[in-house]
Amino acid sequence: MLRVFNAMTHQKEEFKTIKPGIVSMYVCGPTVYNYIHLGNARSAIAFDTIRRYLEYIGYQVNYVSNFTDIDDKIIKAAKAAKVSEQVLTAKFEQAFDEDTAPLNIKKATVRPLATEHVTEIIDFVKTLINKGYAYESMGDVYFRARKFPEYGHLAHQSVDDLEIGASERLDDGALSKKEDPIDFAVWKGVANDASISWQSPWGAGRPGWHIECSVMAIKYLGDTIDIHGGGQDLAFPHHTNEIAQSEVYTGKTFANYWLHNGFVTVGDQQEKMSKSLGNFVTVHDLLKDVNPQVLRLMMATTQYRRPISYTETAMQDAENTLKHLTTAYRNLYFRLIDAKTESANTVIVEKIATFIKHFKIAMDDDFNVANAMTVIAEMATYLNVLASQTDRLIKENIEGLLSEYTKMLMVLGIDIEKESNFKQTSDEQVEAKINERASAKISKDYQLADKIRMELQAQGIILEDTPQGTRWHKE
RNA sequence: GGUGGUAUAGCCAAGUGGUAAGGCAUGGGUCUGCAAAACCUUGAUCGUCGGUUCGAAUCCGAUUACCACCUCCA
Structure with missing residues (x-):
């Protein structure tokens, strides 16, 4: 039985899906104005x-993850780069794929863009206004946060505490537009220097941050979804606001389980890696020097x-670990x-079953x-112990072990088969050299044998002698 | 200031009442023409103080340090 830590309740809870066998999952994706960083x-x-x-x-997993492709930072970055917002975001959407594919991150089932859902966003905002939860103010539209009784629950913050922070932070201009400092924008009037805007009942403008996720999650996954995920820093305000608008809109629970991932930290003080602190490393740069599967393993474990x-x-x-596993x-x-x-050895078959069982017990505990x-x-x-046995092994057992081992590692996003460098190595020349060396x-004539081994090593071919003959692989 | 989290061997880290998993690194050993790989083996009383209990890393209280959120950020 799978149990997950629900950030809403701060407890591990039994995981039950809305529909049997199917998981609906929405994960907040990046705002595409730069290469993604390690966070x-x-x-x-x-x-x-x-x-x-x-x-x-x-489970069948319907996994939706968005790109937020309209936002103040995008407008600013586009202006700095002297290109349109569309050109900028298209570039970094593509870069996202180029950076995540080598990390064996599967593409989302659906990857919606905010800018392709502006009509739905406007309709959504209209509904919020009609229900009395949002109001227009000088071209902006704000959500009445205080009117939503559960506001702040996900972040475990009281509305009053949030208000103190908001009051200190906001300038007079923002405060004068809002009925209450904690209200948040669902629609923003056109920015002076934006080359992009949409017509709306409140004049030209653009969606506020948060609203796109509500609209797209509901559109692609339904009023209530099983899992909503994102970084811990999204708990407030992003997810908090998503919940408020979505639940007002549908009248239903927005997500059953809220999962928040922890940060990547750097330095002796374990400081959060973030764009605003400027202490980030982009995946784009790192993968120039590092095996992507090493990064994947480091993070996935x-x-x-x-x-x-x-x-x-x-x-x-x-x-080191990846090398050892490989x-x-x-x-x-x-x-x-x-x-x-011949027929499989039942001791080994049972051993495999035990490994699988223990693997599931671990992962069922909030993905331990x-x-x-x-x-x-x-x-x-165990693989190594078997491999060093002198008796002949049973093919079916070997295949069973390797298959399950591969599957477990694949859960962590490690493609061990690819890492092992088998299959794609063609070998007649190498085999000939190995035979020569065997003779x-x-x-x-160990001098000659070592010379052959050194020559192959220079080509990145590693030889290893075993009682069953010489095995080899690429470095 | 409010809220949440973390603190276990050199490093990473599991463990929520019964005398501390695992990995890396280190030392020793086995195997090997050599090498490589592998296998075996080697270490901590759990931030600090106090309490509850027959018994606590695990519960309670206090305290210290660090991080995060309360503005944009995964």
Whole structure:
């Protein structure tokens, strides 16, 4: 039984979907005015891992993740780059794919754009006004936050405390437009320097932040969704505001489970990596030097609610771990060479079942990847132990082990088959060299044998001698 | 100031009442022509103080440190 930590109640709760076998999941995506940084990647990886696990245990997951492609920052960035907003956002939407694909982040089922839903957004705002929860003020439209009784619950903040913060922060201009400092914009009148705007009953303008997620989540997943996800920093104001507008609009609970991922931190003080602090590393840059699967493993093996400290050491650890897991895969795979075809050994079959069971127990506990990794590490050891047995192994057992091992790692977004560099290596020349070296070894000409090994190594081919012969792989 | 979170071996980290999983790194060992890989083995009493209990890392109280949210940010 899967249990998830619901940020709304601050408790682990049994996970029950609205429709049997199907999960509806909405994850707030990035505002596309720059390359994504490690914090964005962390969020994408966290929810991709959750999605993959849900699929692993048999759910169909309808996964919607948006691009927010209209917003003050976009207008500003477009102006700075002297291009239109559309050109800017198109560029970074594409960059998002280029950066996330190598990290094995599956594409969302639907990836809606705010700018393609402005008509629906306007209708949504009209409804809020008609219901008395929003009001027009000098070309803007604001939501009456205080009128929504549960306002602030997700962030565990009282309306009064929020108001103190808002009052200190807002300038007179903003305050004069609002009935109450905590009210938030659902529609904003046209900005002076924006090249983009839409006509509305309140004049030319653009959607406020938050509203696009409400509109698109409801449109693609329904009035109530199973899981709503995003970074911890979205709890307030983004998700808080989404809840208020959505629940006023539909009269129903917006999401049953709220999942928030922790931050990526940097430095000795474990400071949050963020755009505003300027202490970020973009995925675009990092992947020039780093194996994407190392980054994926580093992030996927930290439980999604915990912070990830981004350090050289952490990356090095992940690299070592990935190498170890890959070697285990290769080692057992190599034993197919002398495997025998007969019915599977039931001891091994049961062993596999136990690994799967423990893996699920771990992940069922709010996606406890640390414990899941313990299972995978035990499995890797088991693979190695079998691989070093002198008796011939049974083909079916090897295939069963490798298959389940591969699936578990795939839940974490690690493609171990790809990492092992099998399949795509063609080998006649290498095999010839290995045979030559084998002859040299038989005649105890170790100088020649070592020379051949060194030559291949220079080409990135690593040879390893075993009782069953010499195995090799690319570096 | 309000709210939430974190503190376990050199590092990462699991563990919510019964005498501390796992991984990395380190030391030792086995295997090996050598190498590589692998396997075995090696270490902490759980921020601090106090309390409850037969018994606490785990419950209660206090305290310290760090982080985050209360403005845009995943």
